[in-house]
Amino acid sequence: MKKILDVKNLSVALQNKQILKNINFCLYEKKTLAIIGESGCGKTTLALAIVKLLSNATYEGEIFLENEDFLKQDKVKTQTIYKNYLSIIFQDPLASLNPIMKIGKQIIEALKIQDEAKVLTLLSAVGIENAKQCYHQYPHEISGGMRQRVVIAIALAKNPKLIIADEPTASIDPIRKTKIIELFKEIQKQYASGILLITHDIELANNLADNFIVMYGGTIIEKTQNLYSAKHPYTILLLNCVPSIKKEKKLANISGLSSFCENGCAFADRCPLAISLCKTKKPPFFKVEHSEVACWLYNMPNATQNLQKLLDYAQSKEYNEIFSKN
Amino acid sequence: MTTNLYLKYTWQQFKKNKAALYGLILLGIILLLAAFGSCFSPYTYCGIDMDNKNLPPSFLHLFGTDELGRDVFTRCLFGIRISLFVGIMAALLDLLIGVVWGSIAAFFGGILDEVMMRLCDTFYAIPHLLIVIMLMIVMGPGLLTIITALALSGWINMARIVRGQILQIKNMEFIKASLALGASKKRIIFKHLLPNISGPIIATMTLTIPSAIFAEAFLSFLGLGVQAPIASLGVMVNDALCALRYYPWRLFFPAGIIIMLMLAFNLIGDGLHKAMDVKQT
Amino acid sequence: MLKVKNITKYFQKTKVLDDINLEILESQTLGLIGESGCGKSTLGNIIMRFITPTSGAIYFEDKNIFTSDLKLSRHIQMIFQDAYASLNPRLTVYEILAEPFLIHKIANMNKEIMILLDMVKLPKYTLDHFPHQFSGGQRQRIAIARALALRPKLIICDEPTSNLDVSIQAQILNLLIDLQKELKLTYLFISHDFAVVRYICQLLAVMERGKIVETGMCNDVFLNPKHPYTKNILEMGKL
Numbered sequence: 001m002k003k004i005l006d007v008k009n010l011s012v013a014l015q016n017k018q019i020l021k022n023i024n025f026c027l028y029e030k031k032t033l034a035i036i037g038e039s040g041c042g043k044t045t046l047a048l049a050i051v052k053l054l055s056n057a058t059y060e061g062e063i064f065l066e067n068e069d070f071l072k073q074d075k076v077k078t079q080t081i082y083k084n085y086l087s088i089i090f091q092d093p094l095a096s097l098n099p100i101m102k103i104g105k106q107i108i109e110a111l112k113i114q115d116e117a118k119v120l121t122l123l124s125a126v127g128i129e130n131a132k133q134c135y136h137q138y139p140h141e142i143s144g145g146m147r148q149r150v151v152i153a154i155a156l157a158k159n160p161k162l163i164i165a166d167e168p169t170a171s172i173d174p175i176r177k178t179k180i181i182e183l184f185k186e187i188q189k190q191y192a193s194g195i196l197l198i199t200h201d202i203e204l205a206n207n208l209a210d211n212f213i214v215m216y217g218g219t220i221i222e223k224t225q226n227l228y229s230a231k232h233p234y235t236i237l238l239l240n241c242v243p244s245i246k247k248e249k250k251l252a253n254i255s256g257l258s259s260f261c262e263n264g265c266a267f268a269d270r271c272p273l274a275i276s277l278c279k280t281k282k283p284p285f286f287k288v289e290h291s292e293v294a295c296w297l298y299n300m301p302n303a304t305q306n307l308q309k310l311l312d313y314a315q316s317k318e319y320n321e322i323f324s325k326n
Numbered sequence: 327m328t329t330n331l332y333l334k335y336t337w338q339q340f341k342k343n344k345a346a347l348y349g350l351i352l353l354g355i356i357l358l359l360a361a362f363g364s365c366f367s368p369y370t371y372c373g374i375d376m377d378n379k380n381l382p383p384s385f386l387h388l389f390g391t392d393e394l395g396r397d398v399f400t401r402c403l404f405g406i407r408i409s410l411f412v413g414i415m416a417a418l419l420d421l422l423i424g425v426v427w428g429s430i431a432a433f434f435g436g437i438l439d440e441v442m443m444r445l446c447d448t449f450y451a452i453p454h455l456l457i458v459i460m461l462m463i464v465m466g467p468g469l470l471t472i473i474t475a476l477a478l479s480g481w482i483n484m485a486r487i488v489r490g491q492i493l494q495i496k497n498m499e500f501i502k503a504s505l506a507l508g509a510s511k512k513r514i515i516f517k518h519l520l521p522n523i524s525g526p527i528i529a530t531m532t533l534t535i536p537s538a539i540f541a542e543a544f545l546s547f548l549g550l551g552v553q554a555p556i557a558s559l560g561v562m563v564n565d566a567l568c569a570l571r572y573y574p575w576r577l578f579f580p581a582g583i584i585i586m587l588m589l590a591f592n593l594i595g596d597g598l599h600k601a602m603d604v605k606q607t
Numbered sequence: 608m609l610k611v612k613n614i615t616k617y618f619q620k621t622k623v624l625d626d627i628n629l630e631i632l633e634s635q636t637l638g639l640i641g642e643s644g645c646g647k648s649t650l651g652n653i654i655m656r657f658i659t660p661t662s663g664a665i666y667f668e669d670k671n672i673f674t675s676d677l678k679l680s681r682h683i684q685m686i687f688q689d690a691y692a693s694l695n696p697r698l699t700v701y702e703i704l705a706e707p708f709l710i711h712k713i714a715n716m717n718k719e720i721m722i723l724l725d726m727v728k729l730p731k732y733t734l735d736h737f738p739h740q741f742s743g744g745q746r747q748r749i750a751i752a753r754a755l756a757l758r759p760k761l762i763i764c765d766e767p768t769s770n771l772d773v774s775i776q777a778q779i780l781n782l783l784i785d786l787q788k789e790l791k792l793t794y795l796f797i798s799h800d801f802a803v804v805r806y807i808c809q810l811l812a813v814m815e816r817g818k819i820v821e822t823g824m825c826n827d828v829f830l831n832p833k834h835p836y837t838k839n840i841l842e843m844g845k846l
Contacts, residue, residue, distance in 0.1 A: 251780060
């Protein structure tokens with residue numbers, strides 16, 4: 001299968017502050033990769049770094065877009081790649097669209113299609129019911145969901161090889177966001193693009209992605225194909241923090257705040273199962289079932305029992321008491 | 327206790343801005359000169375010496391002399407005092423009128439707000455020069471007239487800024503939270519509203535001062551300013567214009583000081599604005 | 608404890624709330640769920656007396672909150688969605704927490720403030736800092752501490768966790784539940800997130816465009832929704 005995106009040993013610093021360290025992953029065509037993490041983990045920085053939209057950034061490492069290192073391309077080549085290869089869907093559709101231009105005109109300008117009929121087909125393809133009416137409206141006159149569809153339409157129109165979606169449902173009313181999710185599923189079926197989905201919404205990621213990467217403190221801590229059987233303590237705790245409409249359970253507590261860590265595992269100061277090794281040496285990736293996990297636990301014999309202990313402990317009152325002083 | 331903490335914090339942020347610090351140092355130098363400089367000068371600002379008129383800058387006369395033999399350097403020092411006095415007083419009056427007007431309009435809203443702001447707009451349409459001339463006829467020329475004239479044309483800007491700031495903050499949740507705790511209107515205004523708009527207001531004031539100084543200089547340049555022998559920097563520039571070709575120092579020094587004063591205030595005002603904008607830091 | 612009777616509100620010509628009737632019982636959590644713009648926050652603002660209703664009445668312990676001279680601040684408090692906007696950026700945390708005690712002239716202010724910090728599990732050094740020096744979750748804790756200062760019986764939570772990360776949301780929700788048990792609080796929990804409402808609420812009211820379309824025990828509404836709108840949004844929520 002063709003590799004659309006191959007990130008090798010990427011480290012990014014912004015104004016002398018290290019934000020990302022040793023990021024390695026690849027994305028294949030027709031596949032969706034979700035990068036999951038909370039605020040401060042560096043996932044938005046990663047998205048912007050991949051498309052070279054970060055200002056004052058120092059890069060180390062390589063980003064291969066179909067065999068050529070994107071970081072080393074000159075301005076002209078970069079523009080061509082933006083035009084033909086890449087599409088980005090940002091979080092806030094209102095900010096992505098020109099507020100003083102009608103929708104139809106914007107699409108024509110963005111894509112240099114002269115044909116009104118083509119634009120109307122494009123709008124219907126993303127599920128906008130009254131395409132002709134939408135064509136003549138301004139961005140503020142249509143709903144948030146429709147705006148995001150227009151942005152997606154523009155992103156898809158040039159048949160890009162790589163689509164990067166940064167929190168695509170964040171600005172949409174949560175009760176209505178399923179519709180956008182359905183749209184993404186349609187896109188996955190019809191287009192051969194690889195989708196890089198960046199989100200903190202675990203349900204969204206689980207619905208759309210084939211592969212998952214979990215980020216914490218600027219590094220990747222887990223790569224897995226099956227999110228709900230994740231192995232890293234942070235991922236497990238995180239999954240148990242999400243309330244569920246289907247079942248009753250006590251939500252886990254991860255006390256303290258995330259930070260970037262030079263030595264040792266980034267999660268060590270908040271992890272209830274941390275050992276002294278965790279604080280001094282950065283764990284390599286260990287292969288466990290469907291995942292690759294950067295956790296020293298998996299170098300030790302009774303990993304599974306420890307994890308069960310972890311789960312029970314995280315939902316207990318004692319854990320909350322001890323870690324609450326942070 | 328905590329106002330000091332806030333001031334300390336603002337000062338820390340201000341210090342980080344190199345340009346603002348330079349502005350502060352520059353202003354400090356100018357102020358020191360204005361306050362104590364004349365002690366070191368053997369001349370007075372009005373001492374006429376016809377034998378030594380129009381002398382270029384020399385060791386005896388640092389900035390040269392003017393057409394009546396008066397030492398330009400000493401006159402500049404006094405001129406700074408006058409210009410600063412006019413600028414600061416005008417800005418303070420602006421502040422007083424503008425804050426009261428803008429707060430009443432914003433706080434009560436509704437029809438009162440509409441009426442007050444439309445009055446503002448009408449007043450704004452009247453040319454400044456007309457106001458100055460009318461005041462001169464009524465009050466006679468002099469320092470008080472200039473200050474009043476500048477204040478009357480400048481308060482509108484302050485009123486609009488104050489009103490805008492209050493409208494922005496009025497609906498913020500922390501005001502609602504205080505109401506929920508049972509705070510009185512007086513407490514809300516003095517403890518919550520005013521401190522939060524003081525940042526932009528002080529920053530605006532620091533920028534009003536240089537424009538008042540310049541406006542005064544301009545009026546003096548037109549002959550509508552303070553009268554001889556009191557000389558503001560603007561009057562000196564006016565007097566020097568006719569002799570520009572032959573004795574350029576008479577223009578350059580006062581003009582140069584006006585520029586430096588304005589630069590200093592602008593840098594400080596900008597620095598204050600950034601330092602006090604808590605959300606940006 | 609709280610009875611909302613026939614509350615209707617017009618903003619100029621638009622009907623934002625249409626004949627709302629609700630009852631909140633002691634030590635319970637009533638969830639109010641609906642899409643953006645359905646009026647749930649407006650209802651919260653009316654109960655807090657920030658806005659006056661066009662018609663209708665609200666009774667707290669059988670006293671009309673609009674006509675009686677009830678000191679509402681000692682009984683009902685609010686936690687807002689945007690924790691940062693709900694804290695005065697010019698005041699330190701100490702001053703923010705001191706305000707309710709100063710307004711109502713309550714003694715032993717410093718001791719009370721330390722108790723509040725302890726309740727929301729914030730360390731002592733928090734007091735000397737400004738709101739912008741904290742993260743979203745910590746700010747919300749400060750807001751909760753302030754809301755508890757006057758020991759209210761009812762707290763209106765207006766989407767308090769919508770802007771927070773998942774793990775911080777879990778912390779705050781757990782904190783709210785613990786506080787409810789400890790202090791016998793009653794909550795009106797406004798949200799758009801079904802899962803969160805399911806976790807924290809016992810009773811539920813569903814709002815659509817200014818009207819309450821369904822009420823009942825939380826579990827009942829989720830398992831057997833009766834109104835077509837409730838069925839619709841529950842379907843949409845099922846991924």
